[in-house]
Amino acid sequence: MSGVRMWTWVVVGTCAGAVVVPGAALAAPVPTPEADLAFHGTVVMEGDKAQVRLTARNNGPAAVMGATVRLRWSVALAAAQRLPARCAREDERTLLCGTGALAVNGVGERLTVPVRLKERPSQVTLETDTAWSGGTVDKNRANDRLKVLVLNTGDAYAF
Numbered sequence: 001m002s003g004v005r006m007w008t009w010v011v012v013g014t015c016a017g018a019v020v021v022p023g024a025a026l027a028a029p030v031p032t033p034e035a036d037l038a039f040h041g042t043v044v045m046e047g048d049k050a051q052v053r054l055t056a057r058n059n060g061p062a063a064v065m066g067a068t069v070r071l072r073w074s075v076a077l078a079a080a081q082r083l084p085a086r087c088a089r090e091d092e093r094t095l096l097c098g099t100g101a102l103a104v105n106g107v108g109e110r111l112t113v114p115v116r117l118k119e120r121p122s123q124v125t126l127e128t129d130t131a132w133s134g135g136t137v138d139k140n141r142a143n144d145r146l147k148v149l150v151l152n153t154g155d156a157y158a159f
Contacts, residue, residue, distance in 0.1 A: 032135070032136065032137045033061075033062035033063075033135070033136045033137070034061060034062055034136060034137050034138070034139060035058050035059075035060060035061070035062050035063070035064045035102070035104075035133060035134075035136035035137075035138055036058065036059035036060060036138055036139075036140045036143070037056060037057070037058055037059075037064065037067055037102070037130050037133060037138050037143075037144045038056070038057045038058075038059060038143035038144055039054055039055070039056055039057075039069055039128050039130075039143070039144050039146060039159070040054070040055055040057065040158075040159065041053045041054035041055055041110075041111075041158070041159060042156040042157060042158050042159070043126050043148060043150050043156070043157050043159070044150075044154060044155065044156045044157070045117075045123075045124060045150045045151070045152050045153075045154075046152065046153075046154040047120055047152070048078070048116055048117045048118075048119065048120045049114065049115070049116055049117070050073075050114070050115050050117060050124070050126075050150065051112065051113065051114045051115070052071060052111075052112070052113045052115075052126065053110060053111070053112050053113075054069065054071075054097075054110070054111045054112075054113070054128070055107055055108060055109075055110050055111070056069065056099040056100075056102060056107070056108040056111075057102070057106070057107050057108070058102035058103065058104060058105065058106050058108075059105065059140075059143075060104035060105055061104060062104065062136055063101070063102065063103050063104050063106075064101065064102040064133060064134040064136055065101055065134040065135065066098060066099065066100060066101055066132075066134045067098070067099045067100075067102060067130060067132060067133050067134050068096050068097065068098055068099065068130070068131040068132040069096070069097050069099055069111075069128055069129070069130060069131065069144075070090070070094060070095070070096055070127075070128065070129050070130070070131040071094065071095045071096075071097065071113065071126060071127075071128055072093055072094045072126070072127040072128075072129075073093045073094070073115070073117070073124055073125070073126055074093070074124050074125035074126075074127075075093065075117055075118065075119065075121050075124050076092045076093055076117070076118040076119075077089075077092060077093060077095075077115055077116065077117060077118060078115075078116035078117060078118050079118075080116070081115060081116060082114070083095065083113065083115075084097065084111065084112065084113060086098040086100075086111070087111075087113055090131075092118075095113065095115070096131050097111055097113060099111065101134075120152065121152065122151070122152050123149060123150060123151045123152060124149075124150050124152075125147060125148070125149055125150070126147070126148050126150055126159075127145075127146070127147045128144065128145070128146045128147075128159065129141070129144055129145040129146075130144045130145075146159045147159075
């Protein structure tokens with residue numbers, strides 16, 4: 001078979017027309033897996049300290065290899081913080097914390113995040129939302145984008 005060229009032709013198109021392209025066959029796009037992340041927990045504020053206890057849940061239908069929750073405060077946090085190993089600052093009011101892997105219909109480990117506030121406000125607002133969902137798509141953002149008003153009373157406020 002010397003001197004014989006082998007060609008692979010790929011036809012791409014719809015009823016409106018077709019394009020003939022020399023080369024390898026094109027793979028169909030892989031659908032993005034879908035998961036429904038939800039965050040539930042409590043937050044307590046007393047003086048210039050606040051503590052969030054949060055649990056992530058994945059309502060499926062796909063597992064999540066790992067996710068990141070964003071915790072955004074309405075006031076600035078103190079410059080010095082002792083954060084859990086899986087948390088980092090995004091800016092002066094925001095933290096990002098890893099939830100770990102979440103199985104379908106699975107609940108993650110409880111995440112406890114103590115913070116110091118820059119001042120002693122009488123109240124703050126804490127907003128949560130998913131910053132990263134491990135490559136999945138979450139079409140129901142109502143249960144991971146939450147906002148809770150927290151009074152400086154030492155009482156726990158649930159979200």
